[in-house]
Amino acid sequence: MSKYIVADDHPLFRNAICQVLKTIEETPDIVEAQDMASLQTKLTDHPDADLVLLDLHMPGAHGFSALAYVKGQSPELPVLVVSANEKPEIMQRAVEFGSKGFLPKSSGIEDIQTAIKSALQGEVWLPDSAGEQTPASKDECKLMKGIASLTPQQYLVLTMLAEGLLNKQIAYELDVTEATIKAHMTAIFRKLSVRSRTQAVLAISKLNLESPQNIES
Template sequence: MGDNARIIVADDHPLFREALQQALAPTMPGVSFVEAESFESLQAAVESCEDPDLVLLDLEMPGAQGFSVLTWLRSQHPALPVVLVSATSDAAVMRRAVDLGAAGFIPKSSTVDTISEAISAVLEGEIWLPEAALALDDAQLSEDKELARKVASLTPQQFRVLDMLADGLLNKQIAAELEVSEATVKAHVTAIFRKLGVRSRTQAAVAARRIESTTRPHA
């Protein structure tokens, strides 16, 4: 594990951020941490942190839904490894994250040794997943993988439009929420339809709900 690593810890729970840092510091000499509690503060942290080595990203980051933060990081900072940290232990969610460009996925229930092992592997350029995700049959993921590829092509703004569209909001309402013109929203919707390969708002909403369902632990 590299010395003097700079790690951005993005999670809205301050106690978890503190616990993670206390757990990792003894195994990573010289490591420094930058904290972020929302998508907005994460954007600022990535821009202000000099040569960060890794982002530890909570899957449920305030300010954006689902995988949109990961999508933004991969498009804007493709060389920066991102490891998702989440309460979910759903193997399909973990594999979906890697399909979208994550360098790893660590369940929050993991031991300190496991977290340390995962981060060490990622800093060495590897992809790290728990055994359950590695054992998942690829055939189970083929359809989801294709949808993930399409969703990964959306910009963060398009992802937000898609989420609102799935909630049944009209273009006028989406425009008001995002403080943009209706023409801009229409352009986004057209682009979303094209990228997802759908022809209606209903079909787009179904795709959005499939993505959203994978970001929640199954009952």
């Protein structure tokens, strides 16, 4: 029997995924998470999980940074990215950043089954609509590694930074002093190789949807 963690903020969609899981095996062990905070808890509570089905657009998730964070917390745990996004570049990026595949939400049941089985066996599955080449980028990979090295608390602070909040506001939300947030910021900047909150925001926004159309004459 396999244990799955289903991370998606839509109850209906989580349910749909669970239904498919039951077609794969009779009594799957399913853990659900509806945001990054609960996902983090589930990851530590269930270190024996076999697969994470991860939506990149949950509350607290910012594009690929969510994937990087999960890979950083549980490097050995296979992750299958699920998203409404259909763009080939996004699919390729997901795999490049450590995902065992990419599942568009428009996928049919058979594709979902195939993708999950592949991921469990350590293989990568992509829909036919995904293109061929994987351009890769030094800076992006470095950034992904940086995000993966963040602690849970630091990742949380980063997402709140990405909401445009002030240090003071973040401190209030997390019930710590502003000085603590500043210390986290400094640590985050170092790990992401940036020098200010402005550059940090720029870095992760590039990560979200940057298409590699920079290959120019």
